[in-house]
Amino acid sequence: MIVALGAVPAVPDIPGIDGEKVLGVMEAHEYPERIMGDRIVICGGGMSGCDLALELAMEGKQVAIVEMLDELAKTALLDNRNPLMFRLEDYKVQQFTGTKVLAIEKDGVVVETADGAKKTLPADTVIHAFGMTSVSRLAAEIAEKYPTTAIIGDCVKVGQVDGAVRNGFFAGWSIH
Structure with a gap:
């Protein structure tokens, strides 16, 4: 017998993550009509988050990615990662690396940068892509x-x- 049950999206215990303007990355792909407004914050900068960020930016959205690690898509193959990083820059996707998501609120995402500064990134829709x-x-x-x-x-x-x-x-x- 072969068992391949897969994985499910990781949803950390962050205040506001179950809010009505918050979607998982899979939901965002499956139901794009649920992505409201032009200001999108994607929490999680792995390949899934970065790919979606580029897709939305190419549609004219203002997109920001928040990633705890010091770089985006850190574990991706270079042949995939490098062109993606160039395209994210071309489409002016904001990149907040070394940054932790503290909460998701009505007006946006509250984050803490590596130097301890706290700020709110404005968002009409928040998409979580914290991995699987x-x-x-x-x-x-x-x-x-x-x-x-x-x-x-x-x-x-x-x-x-x-x-x-x-x-x-x-x-x-x-x-x-």
Whole structure:
């Protein structure tokens, strides 16, 4: 048996994250009509957040990305990351790296910069893209019941598409 249950969006406990003007990155792609106004703040600067930021900026939105790490899309392949970074600059996407989201309020996103300064980034819509969390508990329960189970994909460790395809290929190949 092969178990590949995937992952679900990570939603940290941030005040206001469940507000009506807040969407998850997957929701934003699935229901673009829910993105209101022109000022968009994307919380999370991995590939998903950066890709969406570029897409929205290309539509004429004023977009800002907030990322806790010191650079955006830090774990992305350079062949994907470098052109994306140039395009984000071309479309004037604001980049707040080394910055922590403290709260999401009616008028925008309250952040704290690396030097401890607090400010509010104005937003009509806030999109959270904090990454994914493995669906590992159910996979472990299945494997406990069926010892020959191969657990693959994001339910083992959240990764990129190339790794998921490779793992799926070898798991399928191993079946006789």
